[in-house]
Amino acid sequence: MNFCIVGLGLIGGSVGLDLKGKPGIIRVGVDLHPENAQEALSLGLVDRIEEEGKALTEADVVLLTIPVNAIKALLPQILDVVKPDATVIDLGSTKSVIGREVAAHPRRHQYVAAHPVAGTENSGPRAAVRGLFNGKVNIICDRELSGEHHRALAENIFSMLGLKTIFMGADEHDKHVAYVSHLSHVSSFLLGQTVLDMEKDEKQIFNLAGSGFASTVRLAKSSPDMWTPIVEQNAEYLGQALAEYIMHLQRFQYHLMKRNTREIHAVLREANQIRRVLDRQEQEPKAEIVVK
Amino acid sequence: MNFCIVGLGLIGGSVGLDLKGKPGIIRVGVDLHPENAQEALSLGLVDRIEEEGKALTEADVVLLTIPVNAIKALLPQILDVVKPDATVIDLGSTKSVIGREVAAHPRRHQYVAAHPVAGTENSGPRAAVRGLFNGKVNIICDRELSGEHHRALAENIFSMLGLKTIFMGADEHDKHVAYVSHLSHVSSFLLGQTVLDMEKDEKQIFNLAGSGFASTVRLAKSSPDMWTPIVEQNAEYLGQALAEYIMHLQRFQYHLMKRNTREIHAVLREANQIRRVLDRQEQEPKAEIVVK
Numbered sequence: 001m002n003f004c005i006v007g008l009g010l011i012g013g014s015v016g017l018d019l020k021g022k023p024g025i026i027r028v029g030v031d032l033h034p035e036n037a038q039e040a041l042s043l044g045l046v047d048r049i050e051e052e053g054k055a056l057t058e059a060d061v062v063l064l065t066i067p068v069n070a071i072k073a074l075l076p077q078i079l080d081v082v083k084p085d086a087t088v089i090d091l092g093s094t095k096s097v098i099g100r101e102v103a104a105h106p107r108r109h110q111y112v113a114a115h116p117v118a119g120t121e122n123s124g125p126r127a128a129v130r131g132l133f134n135g136k137v138n139i140i141c142d143r144e145l146s147g148e149h150h151r152a153l154a155e156n157i158f159s160m161l162g163l164k165t166i167f168m169g170a171d172e173h174d175k176h177v178a179y180v181s182h183l184s185h186v187s188s189f190l191l192g193q194t195v196l197d198m199e200k201d202e203k204q205i206f207n208l209a210g211s212g213f214a215s216t217v218r219l220a221k222s223s224p225d226m227w228t229p230i231v232e233q234n235a236e237y238l239g240q241a242l243a244e245y246i247m248h249l250q251r252f253q254y255h256l257m258k259r260n261t262r263e264i265h266a267v268l269r270e271a272n273q274i275r276r277v278l279d280r281q282e283q284e285p286k287a288e289i290v291v292k
Numbered sequence: 293m294n295f296c297i298v299g300l301g302l303i304g305g306s307v308g309l310d311l312k313g314k315p316g317i318i319r320v321g322v323d324l325h326p327e328n329a330q331e332a333l334s335l336g337l338v339d340r341i342e343e344e345g346k347a348l349t350e351a352d353v354v355l356l357t358i359p360v361n362a363i364k365a366l367l368p369q370i371l372d373v374v375k376p377d378a379t380v381i382d383l384g385s386t387k388s389v390i391g392r393e394v395a396a397h398p399r400r401h402q403y404v405a406a407h408p409v410a411g412t413e414n415s416g417p418r419a420a421v422r423g424l425f426n427g428k429v430n431i432i433c434d435r436e437l438s439g440e441h442h443r444a445l446a447e448n449i450f451s452m453l454g455l456k457t458i459f460m461g462a463d464e465h466d467k468h469v470a471y472v473s474h475l476s477h478v479s480s481f482l483l484g485q486t487v488l489d490m491e492k493d494e495k496q497i498f499n500l501a502g503s504g505f506a507s508t509v510r511l512a513k514s515s516p517d518m519w520t521p522i523v524e525q526n527a528e529y530l531g532q533a534l535a536e537y538i539m540h541l542q543r544f545q546y547h548l549m550k551r552n553t554r555e556i557h558a559v560l561r562e563a564n565q566i567r568r569v570l571d572r573q574e575q576e577p578k579a580e581i582v583v584k
Contacts (some may be wrong), residue, residue, distance in 0.1 A: 117502045137499050166499060179490045180501045184483065184508040190540040191479050192566035193559065197536065198471045205569050207429050207458060209472045210409045214570055215507050216476040221567040224560035228553060235548045242545045244489065246538055248482040253534045256527045261520060267485065268516035274484035275513040277497050278506055 004059035006030045006052070006074075008040035010119060011091055012065030013128025016045035018161050030055045040125040056081050061153065064090040069229035072098050079107040087150040089114055089157070093177065094233040095141040095170035109147035112154040113170060115139045116163050117181070121221040134162030141170040178237035183245060185219045185227060186238065192220030296351035298322045298344070298366075300332035302411060303383055304357030305420025308337035310453050322347045332417040348373050353445065356382040361521035364390050371399040379442040381406055381449070385469065386525040387433040387462035401439035404446040405462060407431045408455050409473070413513040426454030433462040470529035475537060477511045477519060478530065484512030 001024050005012045008031045016027050029046030031037040037049045056062060056078055064071050064078070071092045078088055079102060089112045092098060102108055118136040120127060138158045143151055158165050168176075195217070199205045205213075231238055248267075255263040293316050297304045300323045308319050321338030323329040329341045348354060348370055356363050356370070363384045370380055371394060381404045384390060394400050410428040412419060430450045435443055450457050460468075487509070491497045497505075523530055540559075547555040 117500060119502065119504065121504070136502070139500075176491070176496060176500050179487050180497055180505050183486065184505045186541075186544060187479055187483050188504075188508055189560055189563040190544060191476065191537060193563035194475065194533065194537045194540050195471050196563070196565060196569075197540075198533070199468070202569050204468060205472055206572055208409060208431075208468050209569070210411065210428070212411065212413070212480075212511050213472050213476045215510050216480055217566050217570065218507050219504050220563050221570060222564075224557055224564055227560055228557040231548060231556060232551055232553060235551060239545060239548055241486065241490070242541060242548070245483065245486045246541050246545070248486050248489075249478075249534060249538050249541070252478060252482060253531060253538070256523060256531055256534070259524055259527060261524060264523060265516055265520040268481055268519055271481040271485035271488070271512050272514075272516055273488060274509050277488075277494050277501070278509065278513060280498055 001060045002026050002028055002058055004028045004030060004050075004055045004062045005046060006056075006062065006064050006078075007066035007070075008036055008045055008125050008128075009065065010123050010127040010132075011116075012063065013040055013043070013045040013125045014118075014130070014132040015063060015065065015091075015161065016040070017128055017130045018133065020044065022160065028055050028059065036125055040128075043125055043128065045125060045128055053081070057083070059083070059086055061157070062086060062088040063157075064088070064092070067226050067229050068092040068094050068098065068233050072101050072229075072233070075102055075111070076105055079105050079111060082107075082110065084110075085149075086110060087112065087153050089154050091116055093181070093230045095139075095173045097233040099142060099145075099170045108145055110150055112146045112150055113141040114154060114158065114165075115141070115173065115177070116158065116161070117177075118163075121218055123223040123226060131162070133158075136163055138163035138165045139173055140165055140167050141173050143167050174234050175237045178234050178241045182231060182234055182238045183241040185222060186231065186242065187245065188217050188219035189222075189227075192217040293352045294318050294320055294350055296320045296322060296342075296347045296354045297338060298348075298354065298356050298370075299358035299362075300328055300337055300417050300420075301357065302415050302419040302424075303408075304355065305332055305335070305337040305417050306410075306422070306424040307355060307357065307383075307453065308332070309420055309422045310425065312336065314452065320347045320351065328417055332420075335417055335420065337417060337420050345373070349375070351375070351378055353449065354378060354380040355449075356380070356384070359518050359521050360384040360386050360390065360525050364393050364521075364525070367394055367403070368397055371397050371403060374399075374402065376402075377441075378402060379404065379445050381446050383408055385473070385522045387431075387465045389525040391434055391437075391462045395437075400437055402442055404438045404442055405433040406446060406450065406457075407433070407465065407469070408450065408453070409469075410455075413510055415515040415518060423454070425450075428455055430455035430457045431465055432457055432459050433465050435459050466526050467529045470526050470533045474523060474526055474530045475533040477514060478523065478534065479537065480509050480511035481514075481519075484509040 008029050027046040029049045030052045071090045095113050116138040118133045300321050319338040321341045322344045363382045408430040410425045
């Protein structure tokens with residue numbers, strides 16, 4: 001079976017590593033940048049590199065692991081050229097905009113919309129790591145729009161990567177990830193910028209920052225090329241999440257100005273409840289529940 | 293030498309662990325809560341537990357590792373009762389308010405204001421860990437107000453814990469930590485609250501949250517009892533930092549509403565520069581520079 005991985009960065013490269021040596025799978029890599037492609041090959045992320053047109057028309061499975069604006073632009077064309085029984089899966093972090101782009105495509109049933117919730121703040125072929133997806137959750141969206149065979153194959157592939165698949169509508173997906181993922185990224189990017197703005201002397205940040213700061217701004221190291229289209233495609237729900245976050249910050253600032261100890265403590269204690277969720281996350285494996 | 297550790301939680305307990313077995317040091321523990329004191333003793337964080345009055349009057353060194361409102365309230369009384377050659381050191385996260393409280397105290401020279409930039413999101417005696425301070429930065433504030441002997445002794449103790457001491461004015465300290473530490477905590481607490489507000493179903497957060505979310509809200513697990521007085525004592529500088537952070541968030545939200553790709557990308561790319569600081573932090577040991 002020919003697997004064509006389009007985009008050999010953190011996600012595509014990590015998929016490639018995990019599929020290495022699986023019987024019957026040939027990993028064919030495609031990347032816009034020849035130097036990335038070459039690096040991915042030398043790192044063993046794929047078995048061979050091929051020119052995009054040839055790779056796509058010969059593929060049994062196409063995995064799209066490129067920025068979401070590129071997925072949006074390429075997906076319809078890819079569905080046009082693949083074999084009539086090929087399965088096309090995207091692994092992007094937004095789902096509604098991409099889904100709408102192919103809603104009326106005659107080959108919509110060959111496409112499976114997925115989002116494995118896994119990653120690191122690094123990017124490029126060298127960022128690929130084995131086991132990145134193991135034990136994590138994968139979300140397949142609008143399952144009813146994918147053909148039975150294609151969805152089953154996609155689920156098998158995700159299961160090989162160690163992912164637990166749950167199901168959701170694309171709109172519901174985008175709303176949830178706006179809060180639990182995209183807002184985290186934006187808050188981290190802008191926290192980084194606020195501190196850089198204030199501390200002109202980077203040596204000072206370096207000396208004074210504890211591990212808490214490093215943890216909070218870690219996501220600000222993420223790739224702007226990848227994140228700009230994600231926040232744009234999810235602008236509506238992310239905008240709502242940002243509005244709520246800003247409201248909480250401003251309310252806190254008001255209590256702080258008033259030196260209202262009781263209110264400040266109440267806010268921190270309430271937020272503290274996130275400990276329950278986080279501690280569970282460290283201890284339990286993610287549940288294999290089916291959402292909706 | 294009698295070391296009296298007042299407050300046997302994360303910080304006091306970790307100091308106790310690191311001082312264990314050091315020749316000539318007897319670790320005497322004091323804690324408001326008898327069950328904490330008992331637990332600290334059974335965990336080996338201190339050599340013995342004593343009643344506060346006795347422990348303070350017999351101590352050669354007093355280490356204050358309690359919330360900063362308690363430090364503010366107790367420090368003057370402690371300076372009143374300790375031996376005339378005893379050294380009193382506080383390890384609180386704010387310095388100006390506490391410093392002002394004893395500015396006119398006849399025994400001000402026996403007091404050393406310090407802030408080791410180390411910690412975790414956990415609290416209580418069980419949170420104590422060996423080596424918590426190793427390789428981290430300690431800030432001694434207003435060094436000129438401490439007697440030479442007391443400052444030298446304090447520096448020796450911090451050096452035993454593996455800390456690199458730098459020096460700053462209390463006001464300068466509070467301003468810097470508002471940005472690189474207190475703002476991180478507040479942003480994390482309120483991010484946690486925003487997500488809890490939105491996701492009434494905690495199972496959903498648990499399933500959808502990636503490691504990025506966990507990293508960004510980790511600090512929201514911190515103790516509200518410890519953090520309420522910190523943010524209050526540093527309300528002025530933290531208020532400024534919050535205002536700047538909110539401004540950045542609102543500007544970003546505006547670009548997002550306008551779908552202004554160029555501006556969004558520019559903001560993310562600029563914030564991305566924090567990578568330089570963070571990567572250095574992972575690689576280099578903190579410099580032993582003297583600030584101001």
